[in-house]
Amino acid sequence: MSQRRVSHSQSRPSASRQVIEDDEEDLSFTLPSSSQVQRGMDRLTSAEVDRKVAEVVQFILIKDQKKVPIKRADIIKNVIKENRNIYPEIMKKVNMTFEKVFGLKLVEIDVKNHAFILVNNLEQVTDRLASMNPAHPKTGLLFVILSVIFMKGGAVKEAVVWNTLKKLRVDPGERHEEFGDVKKLLTDEFVRQKYLEYARIPHTDPPEHEFRWGLRAESEVSKTRLLEFVAQLHEKEPQNWPKQYKEATTSDARSSQAS
Amino acid sequence: MSESSRSANQQNGVRGRGGDSEEEDDEEEMLLGGPSATQEDDDEDPAQRRQIRHQYRELINCVQQNREDMLNPSNNKLTEVLVEANKLFANVRQAREAALDAQFLVLATDLGKEKANQLHADGSAFDPSAFAEHLLSFMGLNRLEEDDGMEDAAGGGYLPEDAWLRLAHRAGSCFRKAPTFHFMLGSFLAEPPPPRQRVERQRKAPSKEVKRIMPTQLKKMEESQQEATEKEVERILGFLQSYHNENPELPISYYEFVIDPQSFSRTVENIFHISFLIRDGLAKIYLDQNKLPCIDLCCSAGFAPVPREEAEATSSSSRQQCVISINQSSWREIIEAFDITAAMISSSAPTESASSQ
Numbered sequence: 001m002s003q004r005r006v007s008h009s010q011s012r013p014s015a016s017r018q019v020i021e022d023d024e025e026d027l028s029f030t031l032p033s034s035s036q037v038q039r040g041m042d043r044l045t046s047a048e049v050d051r052k053v054a055e056v057v058q059f060i061l062i063k064d065q066k067k068v069p070i071k072r073a074d075i076i077k078n079v080i081k082e083n084r085n086i087y088p089e090i091m092k093k094v095n096m097t098f099e100k101v102f103g104l105k106l107v108e109i110d111v112k113n114h115a116f117i118l119v120n121n122l123e124q125v126t127d128r129l130a131s132m133n134p135a136h137p138k139t140g141l142l143f144v145i146l147s148v149i150f151m152k153g154g155a156v157k158e159a160v161v162w163n164t165l166k167k168l169r170v171d172p173g174e175r176h177e178e179f180g181d182v183k184k185l186l187t188d189e190f191v192r193q194k195y196l197e198y199a200r201i202p203h204t205d206p207p208e209h210e211f212r213w214g215l216r217a218e219s220e221v222s223k224t225r226l227l228e229f230v231a232q233l234h235e236k237e238p239q240n241w242p243k244q245y246k247e248a249t250t251s252d253a254r255s256s257q258a259s
Numbered sequence: 260m261s262e263s264s265r266s267a268n269q270q271n272g273v274r275g276r277g278g279d280s281e282e283e284d285d286e287e288e289m290l291l292g293g294p295s296a297t298q299e300d301d302d303e304d305p306a307q308r309r310q311i312r313h314q315y316r317e318l319i320n321c322v323q324q325n326r327e328d329m330l331n332p333s334n335n336k337l338t339e340v341l342v343e344a345n346k347l348f349a350n351v352r353q354a355r356e357a358a359l360d361a362q363f364l365v366l367a368t369d370l371g372k373e374k375a376n377q378l379h380a381d382g383s384a385f386d387p388s389a390f391a392e393h394l395l396s397f398m399g400l401n402r403l404e405e406d407d408g409m410e411d412a413a414g415g416g417y418l419p420e421d422a423w424l425r426l427a428h429r430a431g432s433c434f435r436k437a438p439t440f441h442f443m444l445g446s447f448l449a450e451p452p453p454p455r456q457r458v459e460r461q462r463k464a465p466s467k468e469v470k471r472i473m474p475t476q477l478k479k480m481e482e483s484q485q486e487a488t489e490k491e492v493e494r495i496l497g498f499l500q501s502y503h504n505e506n507p508e509l510p511i512s513y514y515e516f517v518i519d520p521q522s523f524s525r526t527v528e529n530i531f532h533i534s535f536l537i538r539d540g541l542a543k544i545y546l547d548q549n550k551l552p553c554i555d556l557c558c559s560a561g562f563a564p565v566p567r568e569e570a571e572a573t574s575s576s577s578r579q580q581c582v583i584s585i586n587q588s589s590w591r592e593i594i595e596a597f598d599i600t601a602a603m604i605s606s607s608a609p610t611e612s613a614s615s616q
Binding site: 062064067095104119120121125135137138141148151153155167203204219220221222225229241 | 323385387390392425431433435
């Protein structure tokens with residue numbers, strides 16, 4: 001069991017973050033109080049602080065290449081190092097930089113374990129030619145799986161996913177031309193990137209698993225747009241699925257509130 | 260021991276087993292699924308207990324095997340199974356059987372939850388198979404129109420190569436994906452610089468040899484320079500002394516002494532060497548009654564002050580300096596004026612005295 005430690009010198013932190021640390025990895029780190037931050041800032045020149053901010057930004061940009069969530073512990077250990085007493089101030093500036101300079105957003109998808117991802121802050125363009133993002137076939141595959149999960153209420157048994165993919169000429173038992181080892185792609189890569197969750201269903205023998213949306217998918221994917229496209233494919237209106245429609249609109253409202 | 264356990268079980272009022280006073284209310288208890296509380300000694304009977312356990316295990320097994328069946332929303336099998344278990348529990352007296360009952364309960368609740376979830380989703384009528392068909396059309400499936408009907412399980416036709424890419428482009432707008440950081444002009448593979456040691460070694464070898472030659476040459480030059488001057492000065496002193504000895508009273512004209520009518524450069528050298536003699540106090544220059552410079556030996560070397568040309572000839576207390584200059588035209592004038600035909604200081608060493616023009 002991991003320890004629970006409450007930072008006694010904690011006054012109101014800048015962002016509404018958890019104070020209690022019960023993560024194994026950054027047991028050594030508790031958020032500094034605002035007075036500690038102030039003292040730390042007084043000791044450094046603004047140029048030094050800016051330099052640290054730039055280093056953190058660069059670190060995150062490169063770490064994001066693999067699309068695996070970035071741990072706060074890694075940021076502190078590798079970049080911030082001895083300046084951890086002004087961590088909140090640095091991160092505040094980092095967030096600002098990402099938003100104002102890159103049009104990206106640093107989202108803490110795992111508040112308990114403190115993991116971040118980068119998300120696009122700009123309005124996504126539907127038009128294929130106008131879109132700046134290069135498309136990857138994996139995105140199409142991921143879309144299919146996420147739609148099925150969403151339309152089926154948030155969790156599906158893996159058998160449903162495999163059967164659907166088989167109909168699309170993607171057989172998890174065989175090596176696919178474009179995707180290679182499909183089973184590994186879904187249960188390993190997408191899970192590590194936090195697009196999917198692959199959880200064991202209890203009391204099943206032989207063991208069965210179900211797929212759910214991962215934490216990254218929750219932050220990155222617009223349910224409204226997803227439903228729109230699904231509806232378009234069915235040549236129906238999104239309102240045709242009232243439960244999903246409601247879920248999509250409330251979910252998007254929630255995420256736009258949070259930003 | 261048995262008595263206390265019985266009373267404990269009696270307190271298990273949930274399943275309808277009340278105390279002795281409620282024995283008359285059999286009907287109610289029947290509805291709840293529990294038999295009337297006939298206080299027999301069946302809680303002691305190991306055979307019955309075994310029976311109960313067996314029945315529980317069978318029930319659990321049955322549920323696990325027919326899981327799909329249980330989940331089917333069209334039947335009430337899950338409820339039936341729960342009723343079964345309830346009946347069984349009525350006979351449970353001891354912890355061991357109760358544990359099995361608990362195990363079953365967990366299984367049943369999980370199923371119940373799943374069934375409820377299904378109910379929730381099915382209401383919206385989403386069929387993954389139909390969805391797949393729509394997707395295939397979007398991706399540009401070319402359905403072959405063949406009368407043979409050679410459609411395999413996956414359906415006829417073939418997908419174009421860019422099928423998934425096409426889907427990815429359209430679906431991409433659903434994702435707020437951050438563009439991946441990459442270098443615009445690509446990166447390069449840094450290689451260590453090729454070893455430069457060879458060049459350095461080659462350079463070192465010749466430089467050593469060059470140095471060796473230098474010292475020998477230098478030594479010679481230094482010796483010659485120093486000696487030459489001293490020797491000349493001494494030689495000139497010698498001349499001065501010999502002339503003085505010949506005619507002690509006769510003053511020597513400075514110009515006649517110095518000038519070499521054959522060579523201007525020698526003349527200059529003579530002036531230079533004589534200046535050393537004067538500096539050292541071995542000779543002196545003074546003006547005679549005709550205001551012409553004359554040179555004479557000093558009485559005691561090193562101490563006697565040397566008068567200047569313009570200074571009064573008699574004064575010998577102060578040391579004075581002057582600068583003597585001569586150029587070629589003056590040199591020729593003096594030769595003519597004094598009618599100098601031969602040098603009083605003859606040239607000695609084989610140093611090249613190229614007569615300068």
